[in-house]
Structures are given as structure tokens and as C-alpha cells.
Amino acid sequence: MNYIDGFRDPDAAARYRVTLAQLGQELADQGGRACFMEVCGSHTMAIARFAIRDFLPPAVTLVSGPGCPVCVTDPGYIDAAIELAGQGKIIVTFGDMMRVPGSRSTLAKSRAAGGWIESCYSPVTALELARAHPEREIVFLAIGFETTVAPVLAMLDTARRSALPNLTLLVAFKLVPPVLAALIADPELKIDGFLCPAHVSAVIGANAYRPFAENHGVACVVAGFEPLDILYGVEGLLRQKIAGRATVDNQYNRVVRPEGNPVAQRLMDHYLMPAAVSWRGLGVIPASGLVLRPEFAQFDAEQRHQLTLQPGRPNPHCLCGEVLKGKIRPAQCALFGVACHPDHPLGPCMVSSEGSCAAEYRFASGVTP
Numbered sequence: 001m002n003y004i005d006g007f008r009d010p011d012a013a014a015r016y017r018v019t020l021a022q023l024g025q026e027l028a029d030q031g032g033r034a035c036f037m038e039v040c041g042s043h044t045m046a047i048a049r050f051a052i053r054d055f056l057p058p059a060v061t062l063v064s065g066p067g068c069p070v071c072v073t074d075p076g077y078i079d080a081a082i083e084l085a086g087q088g089k090i091i092v093t094f095g096d097m098m099r100v101p102g103s104r105s106t107l108a109k110s111r112a113a114g115g116w117i118e119s120c121y122s123p124v125t126a127l128e129l130a131r132a133h134p135e136r137e138i139v140f141l142a143i144g145f146e147t148t149v150a151p152v153l154a155m156l157d158t159a160r161r162s163a164l165p166n167l168t169l170l171v172a173f174k175l176v177p178p179v180l181a182a183l184i185a186d187p188e189l190k191i192d193g194f195l196c197p198a199h200v201s202a203v204i205g206a207n208a209y210r211p212f213a214e215n216h217g218v219a220c221v222v223a224g225f226e227p228l229d230i231l232y233g234v235e236g237l238l239r240q241k242i243a244g245r246a247t248v249d250n251q252y253n254r255v256v257r258p259e260g261n262p263v264a265q266r267l268m269d270h271y272l273m274p275a276a277v278s279w280r281g282l283g284v285i286p287a288s289g290l291v292l293r294p295e296f297a298q299f300d301a302e303q304r305h306q307l308t309l310q311p312g313r314p315n316p317h318c319l320c321g322e323v324l325k326g327k328i329r330p331a332q333c334a335l336f337g338v339a340c341h342p343d344h345p346l347g348p349c350m351v352s353s354e355g356s357c358a359a360e361y362r363f364a365s366g367v368t369p
């Protein structure tokens with residue numbers, strides 16, 4: 001047995017099925033039901049891949065939330081990136097962004113039309129291009145949750161210390177705790193607990209959810225990505241629901257510390273400050289994003305080029321907004337698997353491998369990872 005196999009043990013999973021069934025019956029006997037939400041694209045993918053919903057008792061629903069960083073990026077951001085490419089800037093982006101629809105087009109189409117748009121696996125690519133092409137401005141598309149922020153800032157820190165004048169960021173960083181609060185405030189949603197994202201929690205720490213859990217009375221469990229991690233996480237949420245508790249339970253303590261990663265947090269505090277930002281499908285949420293501090297304006301593509309990120313216009317037939325809020329499952333969108341599929345995505349949730357629509361399409365269709 002290796003390290004991963006231990007968390008994929010079928011016998012242990014069968015025992016979880018029994019435990020969850022007993023707890024589900026206990027909840028049902030109380031006249032209760034529970035709705036839990038996972039807020040992490042990697043959880044969404046693992047839940048679909050390992051058919052975790054098949055392990056849940058009838059009294060428990062597990063819905064997917066806005067955990068895919070590409071999916072929550074507003075179409076107006078893509079529009080701005082395409083505009084910068086049209087002005088001759090070299091755009092560097094994580095590959096998932098290439099096919100995400102903006103209001104009118106995508107970065108992939110902009111590249112086909114002659115824009116210089118590089119997809120990358122690491123922000124360091126932007127640094128290398130800035131050094132290789134001092135005559136051009138390199139704009140790195142700085143999107144993502146707390147997980148992605150520190151590596152991007154480490155790259156920016158190197159650029160600043162190297163006095164590279166031709167590298168900027170188009171910033172659309174998002175924060176997880178504020179979006180959880182926005183989801184709880186939605187009267188159409190009744191979420192009893194969150195399966196908190198593992199990678200994000202490694203940065204912000206499990207304690208970051210304590211004010212949220214206490215103020216909103218919602219259970220939070222930090223869980224890893226393997227099937228037994230997720231089943232254990234759901235068990236923890238269910239036990240809190242039955243006991244009427246709402247606390248933070250860190251079940252991924254082999255990676256996540258209560259205080260998180262102080263080095264990454266210091267870097268974030270140094271360069272960034274909170275701001276109200278627009279989320280695809282969820283609108284503008286106060287203090288739910290991070291922007292560059294004024295003293296670093298020379299690295300801010302938005303300020304340097306007098307751009308203002310405006311909310312864009314998503315495809316009116318795409319229901320990604322409802323999918324991202326957990327109000328519908330992907331298959332409830334009439335376009336799912338018909339007009340919209342991974343080879344021809346109409347919305348971001350079908351583009352990214354971490355998107356709910358792509359995960360459901362891929363694993364429900366029997367394609368193995």
C-alpha cells in the first residue's frame with residue numbers, strides 16, 4: 001500500500017457508507033435534512049471521479065460551489081485581457097483561461113487573430129518573457145484564489161527587485177471566506193456546512209474560518225482530496241449538523257495548519273489589499289478580492305493603461321451562475337452535453353477541468369482520468 005492507496009481503500013469506503021447511512025437515518029429521525037457545499041474545484045473533480053454522491057444517505061445533499069478559479073472570473077476580465085492583447089501587449093496566462101468565454105470572444109480566438117498570448121504552467125514564464133523582450137510589455141493574468149496568489153507575488157517580487165519595467169499584472173484575485181458569507185446570505189440557498197478547500201486552507205489556515213463559522217452558525221470542515229478524505233469530511237459535517245454545532249474541524253491536518261502559511265500571508269499583505277470585486281454569476285461581493293496596493297501601481301495593468309474592469313456579459317443561455325451557486329446541477333442546464341461539451345464549451349464551467357459541468361460530463365460519461 002502506498003500513501004495514496006491508503007486514502008482510496010475500498011473496504012474503508014464501504015465502512016464510511018455504513019456510518020453515513022446510520023448518521024443520515026439519525027438526522028432523518030430528527031426530521032432533518034442537510035445540504036453541504038464543497039468550495040474547491042479539486043474537490044468537485046474528486047467527488048465526480050470517485051462517485052462520492054453515491055455514498056450519501058437520502059437526507060444529505062452535496063452541492064458544488066464557486067470553487068473553480070477560472071469559472072468565477074468575470075467575462076469583463078477576459079474582455080480587458082483581449083483589449084490589452086489588441087494593444088500589442090504579450091499576455092501570459094494559465095492554460096485554462098484560453099477558452100473561457102468573455103462577452104464577445106476568447107483569448108484563444110484573439111491568439112488565432114494574431115494576438116501574442118502565451119499559456120503557461122508557472123508565473124515564471126512571464127518573467128522569462130519580460131527579460132527576453134524588453135521592448136514589449138508582458139501582462140500576466142493574475143487570477144485565482146489564495147492558493148495562486150503567493151507564487152504570482154513571488155514572481156512579481158523578483159521582477160521588482162530586478163527592476164524589470166515591462167511586466168504588469170491584470171489582477172482578479174479572489175478570497176474564499178467572503179464568498180462563503182455571500183452564499184449564506186442568499187435566501188434561496190440553505191447551506192448547513194462547507195467542505196472547505198484544502199489548498200486555500202493551507203495558505204490562510206483553518207482558523208481563518210472560525211469567525212465565519214461562529215458569526216453565521218455554519219459548520220466548516222477542511223478536508224483533503226482523496227475519496228476517504230472527502231467521506232470523512234462529510235461525516236464531520238453531518239455529525240456537527242446532528243449535534244447542532246457549527247465549528248471549524250480541520251481534518252486535513254497532515255497539510256493544513258491552524259495558522260496557515262505565514263510567509264505567503266506576509267507576501268500577500270505586503271503587495272495587496274482587499275477590494276470589492278465581481279464574480280461571474282455572483283456579482284460584486286464586498287472585500288472578496290485582492291488588488292495591488294497604490295505604491296505598486298506601476299505593476300498594475302489596469303492602472304497603467306487606465307482600464308477599469310467592468311462586469312461583462314455572459315452567454316444568456318449558459319447557467320454557470322446558477323451552477324456556481326449550487327442552485328442547479330450541471331445536467332439541469334438544457335445545453336449540457338448537447339450544445340455545450342468540453343470540445344465546444346459555452347461557459348467556463350465546461351472549460352476548466354475543475355469546473356462542475358466539465359467534471360460531471362467527463363466522469364458521468366465514463367471517461368477515466
Ligand code: SF4
Pocket residue numbers: 317318319320323330333334335336337340341345346347348349350351357
Ligand atoms: S452546461 Fe455549458 S452552458 Fe450549461 S451551465 Fe454548464 S457551461 Fe454553462
